[in-house]
Amino acid sequence: MFLHLGGDTVIPLKSVIAIGDLKFSRSPVNDEFLRTMREENMIVDISEGSPKSFVVTDKVVYLSAISSLTLKKRAGYLFDVDEEEE
Numbered sequence: 001m002f003l004h005l006g007g008d009t010v011i012p013l014k015s016v017i018a019i020g021d022l023k024f025s026r027s028p029v030n031d032e033f034l035r036t037m038r039e040e041n042m043i044v045d046i047s048e049g050s051p052k053s054f055v056v057t058d059k060v061v062y063l064s065a066i067s068s069l070t071l072k073k074r075a076g077y078l079f080d081v082d083e084e085e086e
Contacts (some may be wrong), residue, residue: 003075005055009046013075018056020069037061037075
């Protein structure tokens with residue numbers, strides 16, 4: 001299954017490690033993590049300058065204009081569908 005992050009970006013759901021919020025749950029740990037990822041050129045900003053969430057994958061971190069709650073709902077819906085098929 002895949003997760004649509006916004007724009008033209010769709011990623012395999014199995015590559016998602018975490019989905020975090022940028023607008024409401026700022027933390028020093030998240031800020032340091034994102035700063036380090038930016039220094040390592042491992043950030044892909046698909047938010048067009050207004051990120052609301054970040055998605056950690058096994059390769060890079062995506063900044064998305066879609067809220068973390070919406071992304072989590074999309075991912076949860078996909079997991080529910082997968083479980084029903086088994």
